[in-house]
Amino acid sequence: MSPRNILLLSNSTIHGSGYLEWAAQYIKEFLISNDVTRVLFVPYALRKMDDYAETAHKKFTSWGFELDSIHSAENPVAAVNKAEAIFIGGGNSFQLLKSLYDNNLIEAIRKRVLLEGIPYIGSSAGTNVATVSISTTNDMPIVYPPSFSALALVPFNINPHYIDADPSSTHMGETREGRINQYHEIPDAPPVLGLREGSLLHVTGQSAVLKGLHSARLFRPGKLPEEFPLGTDFSFLLN
Amino acid sequence: MSPRNILLLSNSTIHGSGYLEWAAQYIKEFLISNDVTRVLFVPYALRKMDDYAETAHKKFTSWGFELDSIHSAENPVAAVNKAEAIFIGGGNSFQLLKSLYDNNLIEAIRKRVLLEGIPYIGSSAGTNVATVSISTTNDMPIVYPPSFSALALVPFNINPHYIDADPSSTHMGETREGRINQYHEIPDAPPVLGLREGSLLHVTGQSAVLKGLHSARLFRPGKLPEEFPLGTDFSFLLN
Ligand SMILES: [Ca+2]
Ligand SMILES: [Ca+2]
Numbered sequence: 001m002s003p004r005n006i007l008l009l010s011n012s013t014i015h016g017s018g019y020l021e022w023a024a025q026y027i028k029e030f031l032i033s034n035d036v037t038r039v040l041f042v043p044y045a046l047r048k049m050d051d052y053a054e055t056a057h058k059k060f061t062s063w064g065f066e067l068d069s070i071h072s073a074e075n076p077v078a079a080v081n082k083a084e085a086i087f088i089g090g091g092n093s094f095q096l097l098k099s100l101y102d103n104n105l106i107e108a109i110r111k112r113v114l115l116e117g118i119p120y121i122g123s124s125a126g127t128n129v130a131t132v133s134i135s136t137t138n139d140m141p142i143v144y145p146p147s148f149s150a151l152a153l154v155p156f157n158i159n160p161h162y163i164d165a166d167p168s169s170t171h172m173g174e175t176r177e178g179r180i181n182q183y184h185e186i187p188d189a190p191p192v193l194g195l196r197e198g199s200l201l202h203v204t205g206q207s208a209v210l211k212g213l214h215s216a217r218l219f220r221p222g223k224l225p226e227e228f229p230l231g232t233d234f235s236f237l238l239n
Numbered sequence: 240m241s242p243r244n245i246l247l248l249s250n251s252t253i254h255g256s257g258y259l260e261w262a263a264q265y266i267k268e269f270l271i272s273n274d275v276t277r278v279l280f281v282p283y284a285l286r287k288m289d290d291y292a293e294t295a296h297k298k299f300t301s302w303g304f305e306l307d308s309i310h311s312a313e314n315p316v317a318a319v320n321k322a323e324a325i326f327i328g329g330g331n332s333f334q335l336l337k338s339l340y341d342n343n344l345i346e347a348i349r350k351r352v353l354l355e356g357i358p359y360i361g362s363s364a365g366t367n368v369a370t371v372s373i374s375t376t377n378d379m380p381i382v383y384p385p386s387f388s389a390l391a392l393v394p395f396n397i398n399p400h401y402i403d404a405d406p407s408s409t410h411m412g413e414t415r416e417g418r419i420n421q422y423h424e425i426p427d428a429p430p431v432l433g434l435r436e437g438s439l440l441h442v443t444g445q446s447a448v449l450k451g452l453h454s455a456r457l458f459r460p461g462k463l464p465e466e467f468p469l470g471t472d473f474s475f476l477l478n
Contacts, residue, residue, distance in 0.1 A: 015409035047424045092421055094380075135381050138412055141333075141374050142422045144387050148380055161412035170254035172436055173377055173400035182331050183381040185286045197411055 003117030005034055006153055006203035008127040010160045010195035012090050014213075020059055020123075022198050026211060027121060028063050030202070031085060034119045038066040040083035044099035045091025045125040056089060080108040083118060090124025090160075093137035097129050098145035106151060113153055120153060124160045131157045132190050135183055138176075154203060155190060156237045157183075162194030162217060177217075177225065184221040191237055192219040201234065208234040242356030244273055245392055245442040247366040249399045249434035251329050253452075259298055259362075261437050265450060266360060267302050269441070270324060273358045277305040279322035283338035284330025284364040295328060319347040322357060329363025329399075332376035336368050337384035345390060352392050359392060363399045370396045371429050374422055377415075393442060394429060395476045396422075401433030401456060416456075416464060423460040430476055431458040440473065447473040 007023075007030050014022045031039070039060055043052040053069035060067040067087075073079035080086065086109065088096070100106055113120045122130040128137045129150040136159040165175040174182070180192050195201065198213035210216050210232045218226050218234075228234070246262075246269050253261045270278070278299055282291040292308035299306040306326075312318035319325065325348060327335070339345055352359045361369040367376045368389040375398040404414040413421070419431050434440065437452035449455050449471045457465050457473075467473070 011411055013411055015411055047421075136379055138379075140376065140418045140422055141380060141387050142425050142428075148383050161410070163410055163412070171400070171402055172250055172252055172254060173402070179379045182286075183379055186381050189381075 002114050003205060004114060004153065004203055005030070005117055005119045006113065006130065006201075007119070007121045008130055008154075008158060008195070008201040008203065009121070009123040010127065010158075010162065010199050010212075011197045012123045014198045019055060022213070023123075023200060024063065026200060026202070030119060030121070031065060034085065036065065036085040036119055038068065038083075039085045039087050039121075040079055041067050041069045042086065042088040042096075042100075042126070043069055043071055043091075044103075045089055045093065045096035047095070052089065052091075056087070060087075076103045076105060077108045080105055080112060083112065085119040085121070086113070087121040088123070088126030088129060090126055092142055093125040093128040093134045093139045094141050094145055095143050096125045097134050097148070097150055098143050100129060100151075101146050110151055110153070113151070127158050127160050127195070130154065133157060135186075135189070136180060136192050154208070154238065157190050157192045158201070159192055159194045162196045177219075180219045184219060189221055191221075193217075193234065193237070194219065194225075199230075203238070206235050206238055208238055210234065241353050241444065243353060243392065243442055243444060244269070244356055244358045245352065245369065245440075246358070246360045247369055247393075247397060247434070247440040247442065248360070248362040249366065249397075249401065249438050249451075250436045251362045253437045258294060261452070262362075262439060263302065265439060265441070269358060269360070270304060273324065275304065275324040275358055277307065277322075278324045278326050278360075279318055280306050280308045281325065281327040281335075281339075281365070282308055282310055282330075283342075284328055284332065284335035286334070291328065291330075295326070299326075315342045315344060316347045319344060319351060322351065324358040324360070325351070326360040327362070327365030327368060329365055331381055332364040332367040332373045332378045333380050333384055334382050335364045336373050336387070336389060337382050339368060339390075340385050349390055349392070352390070366397050366399050366434070369393065372396060374428070375419060375431050393447070393477065396429050396431045397440070398431055398433045401435045416458075419458045423458060428460055430460075432456075432473065432476070433458065433464075438469075442477075445474050445477055447477055449473065
């Protein structure tokens with residue numbers, strides 16, 4: 001059994017609230033209960049990495065944690081190998097995944113999280129890359145990664161920022177649900193959990209509990225989508 | 240100078256109207272003025288290709304044209320080589336582009352359209368693949384194409400189904416404009432024309448005129464986005 005300790009956030013900021021504020025209590029408890037004092041931040045999903053690291057640094061130090069950004073490390077793999085915990089922030093999933101591959105971090109992070117159980121926090125694109133693949137990202141393919149396969153810290157996919165169709169809209173582009181259904185026409189595509197803004201999945205070993213503000217929508221190939229309330233244990237997706 | 244004859248539609252169906260109906264007059268005139276009687280349809284952007292070809296067949300025959308679907312051809316390259324005109328429909332841009340590569344059609348279509356000037360109609364994903372790359376698609380990356388580079392029938396990118404930010408929305412996922420701006424942080428990214436639903440670009444040689452129902456929004460690296468009215472000749476983007 002994997003000793004995993006993972007917090008997968010749909011997004012960083014909800015309307016009318018500051019950066020990560022909606023998830024502050026979850027993140028602090030998660031880090032404290034795992035005896036973490038220092039977090040390794042991965043800002044690869046945005047291009048202005050100095051600014052991004054500064055934003056994350058301010059927030060985490062205000063909560064009483066130290067934070068180093070991997071983009072300032074001389075050897076990113078070594079930084080992962082000695083990290084107490086990893087936080088991968090949002091931005092563009094293609095750029096993030098490409099940078100993880102370019103810096104040889106896929107296997108390094110997998111090993112630390114899946115075998116050694118160091119805490120992993122992902123938000124938005126950082127949640128996409130924690131799953132089987134980035135095939136259910138909402139981002140534009142602004143750079144070409146060597147694969148869409150991702151860290152596979154969990155054996156399913158997530159659609160962050162999941163949003164219901166607006167019945168009053170006259171826009172004809174595919175709905176989010178329609179896009180996920182297209183994905184499920186691909187043979188062997190995994191389940192997709194639609195995680196609404198202000199929601200997170202807390203994975204501990206073989207449990208995966210929905211927390212935050214909203215129910216989640218689960219899509220499985222050949223089945224109708226299903227709503228699951230807060231507090232649901234999605235451990236059945238981990239088998 | 241390329242003899243190109245290209246009609247790039249933002250989308251196939253607008254709210255409250257039938258398949259391709261909003262563009263019927265443009266498509267008919269385009270085909271008739273180019274002496275086309277028979278169209279080669281490319282249904283690769285959807286997986287249910289028989290159904291998709293049937294929908295297109297019904298519409299084009301109702302307008303008085305013959306239509307063959309490339310997915311029924313024994314040799315897709317030969318079908319392109321003898322086509323009078325090509326219509327590539329919408330769906331998923333990743334799946335469409337991958338199928339074009341898998342069937343060795345990129346160079347074949349480029350040659351027919353750019354050198355021999357056969358009429359090309361694209362809609363939605365069929366418009367994305369006509370541009371430099373699919374980097375400004377709205378679709379999910381459900382399959383992995385060998386490249387994001389596309390047919391490059393025009394030397395810029397298009398964002399089909401372009402939609403303005405809704406000021407009343409509380410959703411925090413990136414706006415369409417924000418996503419295009421992220422793309423423009425990538426070195427050497429080309430201009431992006433945001434084509435709203437119910438709009439098309441009619442390219443004839445060195446002219447590229449905006450037609451249909453709405454103004455378009457042009458994004459260029461390092462510049463503020465600009466609105467251009469119906470009737471604008473975007474020939475400056477062709478140089
Ligand atoms: Ca994003
Ligand atoms: Ca589409």
